[in-house]
Amino acid sequence: MKVAKFGGSSLSSASQIIKVANIIRNDSNIRFVVVSAPGKRNDSDIKITDLLIALHTNHSIGISTTSIENQIIDRYQQIAVELDINVAIVKEFQAQLHDLLQTITNSDRLLDALKSCGEDFNAQLISQYFNKIGLEAEYKSPEAMGIFVTDEPGNAQLLKESYAKIATHKDSEKVLVIPGFFGVSKQRNIVTFSRGGSDITGAIIARGVEADIYENYTDQSHIYSAHPGIVKNPHAINEITYREMRELAYSGFGIFHDEALTPLYEVRIPIQIKNTNAPEIVGTKIVVDRGEVKKYPVIGVSGDEGFISVTIKRYLLNREVGYTRRLLQIFEDHDINVEHIPTGIDDISVVMRANQFEHNNKLEELLEDIEQQFEPEWIHVEKDLAIIAIVGEGMRDTIGIANKATAAFADSNISLRMINQGASEISMFFAIPSKDLKKALNNLYQNYFEK
């Protein structure tokens, strides 16, 4: 039994929804369908969710909301007309929006409630369409499904007891259509998830009903071994582990949010990446353990810009007990998340994302504190660093993985600012100047996959 989640681009128009219906019709194992709000139909289009946020903004500052409301309702109206279903339902959507705007006075609560409409209306429309074409389906709100969450607006966390409630829907004879992106709190407020949106709902449902697999439909069939925008024609990955994906995601791959992966990882339910526009392609499977680890020790290479390093040096630093912990405490006091901590004997580098220093004098204040507490001989900041990750579960048992990487850097005349490989050996990180990122990724890809 499967849970299928469809992303915004898969549900952006009537023609896309027809594709989705065909997918469900052709696979009787799909018993639960989690839907997003209608996404962009083309590059200049606006997502329904963004329109709903704009509606909230205009309402808050007292500007007329009629025009935006009309845009939202027109979009659903057009889908309903093209799908040839009763447009009475769209009138109800309009009434519901009005109702929310008039009854909810707390601005944060209103924003959550409005945002949830994108998915909620879509689920109702789609359920109606399924029934019209003879696919027995039923719309289920998150409340009806039992998705109970914490009460902080925009930051819903699932309450564990939800799984038992969701499980009661396990043997539904109808296909259940569920809006993604939000749950309901014990105080009966609608609360949206902070990140990962509908992916989280899909994962929660899949876990709750103990699905064999969670199919995640977008407009991509695969995860690739390198970023297709940087490396020309990288090969598609058939199977990747959760941990490999997470290490790759760290530096550039952005298909899933962690929140969406955790519920499934814990109970070892695999995720199948599927393409709504080409459902015949098997796609990439995300699993807990993968086969062919020996044949493909490295699964992918990725890289991201926007890192910065701070290095301090002091003669005999290494002899002070606890200096690393004390240094990290300073970063923590300044609310800076640290990524890597390569150490020498009398020096230590701290590598982190540079966007944490965007505001005010955060970097200067941090450096001042380090200066005062450590009195280093030398403190050096290096900006514009990129981090490259080489990832694969089979790296540990394969000799020469590091050598292929360092050869790629040396051959392309790239200076290595940091190397970090730990004992778990599922990944290896290199810091290089940002300007060399493209060249480095291309050469690495060649060394691992083409030679």
Place this chain on the structure above:
Amino acid sequence: MKVAKFGGSSLSSASQIIKVANIIRNDSNIRFVVVSAPGKRNDSDIKITDLLIALHTNHSIGISTTSIENQIIDRYQQIAVELDINVAIVKEFQAQLHDLLQTITNSDRLLDALKSCGEDFNAQLISQYFNKIGLEAEYKSPEAMGIFVTDEPGNAQLLKESYAKIATHKDSEKVLVIPGFFGVSKQRNIVTFSRGGSDITGAIIARGVEADIYENYTDQSHIYSAHPGIVKNPHAINEITYREMRELAYSGFGIFHDEALTPLYEVRIPIQIKNTNAPEIVGTKIVVDRGEVKKYPVIGVSGDEGFISVTIKRYLLNREVGYTRRLLQIFEDHDINVEHIPTGIDDISVVMRANQFEHNNKLEELLEDIEQQFEPEWIHVEKDLAIIAIVGEGMRDTIGIANKATAAFADSNISLRMINQGASEISMFFAIPSKDLKKALNNLYQNYFEK
């Protein structure tokens, strides 16, 4: 102007002392001579310092000390006779030993006082011999020189005001002969240095009198680019920086103790390694900045066994703010010094010296605490690790340094357990299985220096 320090093997017998006298005679720039106690004359010999410690032990437990006392006195007597100087001085040494044993009741104080005699007697003998052969010299006790230290037995720390006092001897017309290894406290106790012995005294005097260079005479002419016991005929180093030496010393090179280097590093006085038995050889110079950094980016490779790593893994570990600091706190609570901390996304390894776990259940207790405080999915301990250091001030600006290393490991089929290179890039560390250490060092040496 130079300060010269002579080690135990350089002063173990009359014939060695004659060599030392010739060195002083041939270099009128040497104005201060710091001496060790007589060392071993051959492999089965016993150092005077060890005899003095045994004297203390026997005295403490109430066993007759006559035999050991005689051995000590006989040794000085033999030197005096062979140097043809008045043996009356040796009688004074014997009286002084007796006096100490009878007057000092505190055992730790007595030990320090007895140990200091090794250097002190030798300095007196040598000074007398210098004068006999027409080399105008004067014995100066640490107290007379102004070497004032803290009062904890066996753990003397120099008091900074000493330098000004030492400086008053700067223009002495005679060559001053000073015993190494100890100073005097404000309470007028003799206190020995904890480590580094006479090297520290030499460094302190060199700094106090603002020497141009500190010559350190032992039975070696050079520091080598790899351990001669492991790599066959490694090349001698002409110039090495303080920091390079410290990074190399970390994993196997053991010529100097840090305490002995610090006073000189701070004021940029270079150290010249010299061989008493071959003073015509220039030897290795230790400097703050060296030339030829571009020509020889790597100065040496070294390695040491006896490391252990603890790796913990938990999905989403990376998202917890401050987890590294919290983990290091546990190690600190267990009094464990940590050497390297390679990090992945959801795993972190801690590498440290294994000898810290020799007693009781220290490792088990540490792991239990980690288990409780982190609830990792997976905790892995790897024993029998060796750490290899590749060191050189020029590494930062040279492409391909890492590649030569990883090539050496890959070619010798060695699995890399950890790689650590930070932004200061004066060193690069690799953890490998201990069994592969010899092979790795030999291949690395070849890759850096022979190809």
